[in-house]
Amino acid sequence: MVVVTETILLALVVVTALAFDFTNGFHDTGNAMATSIATRALRPRTAVALSAVLNLVGAFLSLAVAATIAKGIVDAGVITLPVVLAGLVGGIVWNLVTWLFGIPSSSSHALVGGMVGAVLAAVGTSGVLWTGVVSKVLVPALLAPVVAIVVASAGTWLVARLTRGVPQDVTSRGFRWGQIGSASLVSLAHGTNDAQKSMGIILLALIAGGAVPADSGVPFWVILSCALAMAVGTYLGGWRVIRTLGKGLVEIDSRQGMAAETSSAAVILLSSHFGFSLSTTHVATGSVLGSGVGMPGAKVRWGVAGRMFVAWAVTLPAAGLVGALCHWLESGIGGTAGTLVVFGVLIATSAAIWMASRRKPVNHTNVNDSWDGDAAPSAEDTNRQAVHA
Amino acid sequence: MSSFIEWGALGQVLVVGLLVGAGIPALFALGLRLLAGTTTEGGAPVAGPTPESDEADAARRGPVAIARPTPARLAGAVACLGVVVGAIAFGLVFLVSGGH
Numbered sequence: 001m002v003v004v005t006e007t008i009l010l011a012l013v014v015v016t017a018l019a020f021d022f023t024n025g026f027h028d029t030g031n032a033m034a035t036s037i038a039t040r041a042l043r044p045r046t047a048v049a050l051s052a053v054l055n056l057v058g059a060f061l062s063l064a065v066a067a068t069i070a071k072g073i074v075d076a077g078v079i080t081l082p083v084v085l086a087g088l089v090g091g092i093v094w095n096l097v098t099w100l101f102g103i104p105s106s107s108s109h110a111l112v113g114g115m116v117g118a119v120l121a122a123v124g125t126s127g128v129l130w131t132g133v134v135s136k137v138l139v140p141a142l143l144a145p146v147v148a149i150v151v152a153s154a155g156t157w158l159v160a161r162l163t164r165g166v167p168q169d170v171t172s173r174g175f176r177w178g179q180i181g182s183a184s185l186v187s188l189a190h191g192t193n194d195a196q197k198s199m200g201i202i203l204l205a206l207i208a209g210g211a212v213p214a215d216s217g218v219p220f221w222v223i224l225s226c227a228l229a230m231a232v233g234t235y236l237g238g239w240r241v242i243r244t245l246g247k248g249l250v251e252i253d254s255r256q257g258m259a260a261e262t263s264s265a266a267v268i269l270l271s272s273h274f275g276f277s278l279s280t281t282h283v284a285t286g287s288v289l290g291s292g293v294g295m296p297g298a299k300v301r302w303g304v305a306g307r308m309f310v311a312w313a314v315t316l317p318a319a320g321l322v323g324a325l326c327h328w329l330e331s332g333i334g335g336t337a338g339t340l341v342v343f344g345v346l347i348a349t350s351a352a353i354w355m356a357s358r359r360k361p362v363n364h365t366n367v368n369d370s371w372d373g374d375a376a377p378s379a380e381d382t383n384r385q386a387v388h389a
Numbered sequence: 390m391s392s393f394i395e396w397g398a399l400g401q402v403l404v405v406g407l408l409v410g411a412g413i414p415a416l417f418a419l420g421l422r423l424l425a426g427t428t429t430e431g432g433a434p435v436a437g438p439t440p441e442s443d444e445a446d447a448a449r450r451g452p453v454a455i456a457r458p459t460p461a462r463l464a465g466a467v468a469c470l471g472v473v474v475g476a477i478a479f480g481l482v483f484l485v486s487g488g489h
Binding site: 058139151152154159162163171174178188255258263269270271274278 | 394399405406409413414418420422473480481483485
């Protein structure tokens, strides 16, 4: 009976980790492709297909898997399979909620938040390394957009200055290619970085469940399934997030798009090189904002940006709350039943969020529609509908 | 507070980020400008064939510059765009080598 329970738990953790991987791809498509879609350098579906392929390739490129979850943020000794499951559910739910509101927020922060919440519920504050939380999550979250805004605005300003007087359709053609190149690099970087997180979680779960020896490398089926889950998520495209990044923050042209994506690629690659890990999402968003700041005459919708910053600030506690609730539910019911209930809650919540998204769908046909006002993409309209109904 | 922020790493990211992240788009823009820049700020064609004045007039205002860039401009453009392509290749190598 114990063996069966363990097996079910392990299977559910693997499935949930793949689901998180899927939402990660889904949520982060916009980081790389939103600007190319907004400037029509690529057709929407071509863009997500290209990004999906590059994420898939990226997942196979690097196999330096860190077999630790939230290293330096929670005490590795207290991570058990039920904690991992609850943490993953917290990450997924927060990713889906922010997607519903079209907010580009960090998938890795959502995962870390979920894990911290689950650990807090499991063993209390002693299981969390608060210095790590501040120095690896909170401070980088504040600094990433600042660095990206500075770099992207400088790049955009230089580009605008240098292309002054050059006919626009000459520059547009060139810059669209530049945009595609730089966006592709961001997609590839995302694939190499983020698919590893899910691989690490699954490997750890397999080791904890005794399915593979402790010194095992990542089994091929894990690499393949993680790569595919992320690629499928990317291909389906979080159109709501893409819309906010491409149209909501700044009206961008191909010069700004190229400057923004190059800034993103440079900052992401450099930050990992210098060991100062910054969230891809925060960098990409900062770059888009910077391309508005640096462009003479461009307007930045700071209202939309402000809502986004608020979402970033609450990502950790919100995902943590979901993670903690899931862990309480799980341990309260106990055993296989508790695990199944949490998994059921995940499915029900996901379905509910998806249903809510159908009320005002955003897809490849309307992702580039003009952005009205300073509002969040769908929340206020949804509220208005609710009031009128 | 210094224990929470790795100022050294942050400074490096910011400085090199500015050099690369802003420099590459600038070089790209400069390359395109050199390639397309057959008209000066004043609008007069710098080089190339000069057909009938009507067409030259149209080319001056028109979106596509028909005239070829001078060899010097072409060389400059190739140099600029070459650096850009090189930077992308370097980024790819960095990713593949697992340097992240």
